[in-house]
Amino acid sequence: MAKLILLTLLGLGLGLIRNHRVSFKKRLNAAREVTPVELPNCRLIKGIDTGSEDLEILPNGLTFISTGLQYPGVKSFEPNKPGKILLMDLNKEDPAVLELKITGNNFNLSSFNPHGISTFTDKNNTVYLLVVSHPDLKSTVELFKFQEEEKSLLHLKTIRHELLPNLNDLVAVGPEQFYATNDHYFVDLYLRSWEVYLGLAWSYVVYYSPNDVRVVADRFDFANGINISPDGRYVYVAELLAHKIHVYEKHANWTLTPLKKSLTFNTLVDNISVDPVTGDVWVGCHPNGMRLFSYDEKNPPTSEVIQIQNILTDEPKVTVVYSENGTVLQGSTVASVYKGKLLIGTVFHKALYCEL
Numbered sequence: 498m499a500k501l502i503l504l505t506l507l508g509l510g511l512g513l514i515r516n517h518r519v520s521f522k523k524r525l526n527a528a529r530e531v532t533p534v535e536l537p538n539c540r541l542i543k544g545i546d547t548g549s550e551d552l553e554i555l556p557n558g559l560t561f562i563s564t565g566l567q568y569p570g571v572k573s574f575e576p577n578k579p580g581k582i583l584l585m586d587l588n589k590e591d592p593a594v595l596e597l598k599i600t601g602n603n604f605n606l607s608s609f610n611p612h613g614i615s616t617f618t619d620k621n622n623t624v625y626l627l628v629v630s631h632p633d634l635k636s637t638v639e640l641f642k643f644q645e646e647e648k649s650l651l652h653l654k655t656i657r658h659e660l661l662p663n664l665n666d667l668v669a670v671g672p673e674q675f676y677a678t679n680d681h682y683f684v685d686l687y688l689r690s691w692e693v694y695l696g697l698a699w700s701y702v703v704y705y706s707p708n709d710v711r712v713v714a715d716r717f718d719f720a721n722g723i724n725i726s727p728d729g730r731y732v733y734v735a736e737l738l739a740h741k742i743h744v745y746e747k748h749a750n751w752t753l754t755p756l757k758k759s760l761t762f763n764t765l766v767d768n769i770s771v772d773p774v775t776g777d778v779w780v781g782c783h784p785n786g787m788r789l790f791s792y793d794e795k796n797p798p799t800s801e802v803i804q805i806q807n808i809l810t811d812e813p814k815v816t817v818v819y820s821e822n823g824t825v826l827q828g829s830t831v832a833s834v835y836k837g838k839l840l841i842g843t844v845f846h847k848a849l850y851c852e853l
């Protein structure tokens with residue numbers, strides 16, 4: 498009898514593992530091949546070869562790019578080198594990147610590992626750059642003041658909090674105030690690989706201000722990019738492994754409530770950017786997540802960009818604007834528009850600039 502029970506349990510266990518394997522492959526979209534969708538006049542940005550995980554274009558065309566991310570379990574072409582913040586001026590004919598100098602007394606440059614970034618411009622036109630960093634595999638938000646003349650970032654402060662344990666991305670709503678995603682997997686992607694496998698959906702969104710920190714949305718299967726509508730009333734969250742974008746209404750007390758049913762895609766949605774003019778949502782995606790998490794240069798990670806128009810309505814229009822098999826661009830994470838052009842960033846590879 499005991500043997501029979503044991504065998505039954507074993508059978509159930511194997512069945513569960515099989516189910517999880519099937520669902521894991523689905524969550525990674527492992528079977529997906531891309532059908533190419535091209536854009537005219539694309540060129541790679543000189544000086545970006547080790548990633549451009551996140552980028553933000555200011556209304557005046559100045560662009561911040563985080564580069565050199567070391568994400569445990571994900572490829573890096575320059576392991577053990579600290580990351581940087583690059584600046585680019587999209588008004589230039591042939592824009593080049595420049596490394597921003599970082600100044601400030603208490604900032605350790607050698608452990609800088611920049612990930613998601615966001616800017617906040619105050620009433621005096623001072624630009625603050627908020628950067629998720631992972632010094633020694635921990636999570637911090639580094640607050641900088643952008644000094645345009647000097648082409649530098651003045652480090653003002655490091656923010657750490659127990660509700661910000663494995664940060665991925667953030668969107669600033671003040672110089673020291675933001676919404677951030679905790680993906681749960683940064684730091685221990687290996688240790689926690691069984692949790693990814695089981696899809697425990699343990700990642701969440703936090704609202705942070707110096708005197709009020711709380712979880713405002715939870716139970717995501719890897720919460721990734723987060724951004725806000727131009728009028729500041731809606732917050733968008735990308736749920737990478739569920740292939741979904743969630744739309745929340747933001748209230749005066751900073752809580753978020755779902756506005757409508759989430760949108761589902763046939764691709765892993767990474768970072769979200771919002772066109773400040775039209776409100777269109779642009780998403781850098783991984784059509785096939787398996788290729789991202791187990792790197793093989795003969796079968797590289799693929800890239801895809803989708804545009805969502807009228808996201809607040811019942812019938813948003815979704816367009817695949819760019820799709821590529823990794824020969825040109827590996828593992829796109831973010832795409833943002835400026836004056837009829839599209840800038841596409843990647844986790845650990847290059848950056849591409851195309852006409853629309």
Ligand SMILES: *[C@@H]1O[C@H](CO)[C@@H](O)[C@H](O)[C@H]1NC(C)=O
Nearest residue numbers: 552553614615667668723770
């Ligand atoms: C993601 O990328 C966009 C596009 O550049 C950028 O505006 C934003 O800061 C990044 N992070 C968030 C919070 O979405």
Ligand SMILES: *[C@@H]1O[C@H](CO)[C@@H](O)[C@H](O)[C@H]1NC(C)=O
Nearest residue numbers: 604605606607608609632633
């Ligand atoms: C700066 O970071 C490096 C790399 O993590 C570490 O070895 C070093 O001790 C740190 N320096 C200080 C002053 O904390």
Ligand SMILES: *[C@@H]1O[C@H](CO)[C@@H](O)[C@H](O)[C@H]1NC(C)=O
Nearest residue numbers: 618619620621622623624672
């Ligand atoms: C803006 O500048 C004025 C004058 O220098 C200063 O008094 C004020 O505190 C500044 N406001 C912010 C938000 O920094």
Ligand SMILES: *[C@@H]1O[C@H](CO)[C@@H](O)[C@H](O)[C@H]1NC(C)=O
Nearest residue numbers: 747748749750751752753754
């Ligand atoms: C925040 O505001 C919303 C909308 O007004 C309300 O439904 C909710 O109860 C408030 N929550 C808290 C924690 O005050």
Ligand SMILES: *[C@@H]1O[C@H](CO)[C@@H](O)[C@H](O)[C@H]1NC(C)=O
Nearest residue numbers: 533795796797821822823824
């Ligand atoms: C990707 O597409 C290009 C052009 O269509 C083709 O030459 C190349 O062999 C493909 N590479 C892979 C890895 O599928």
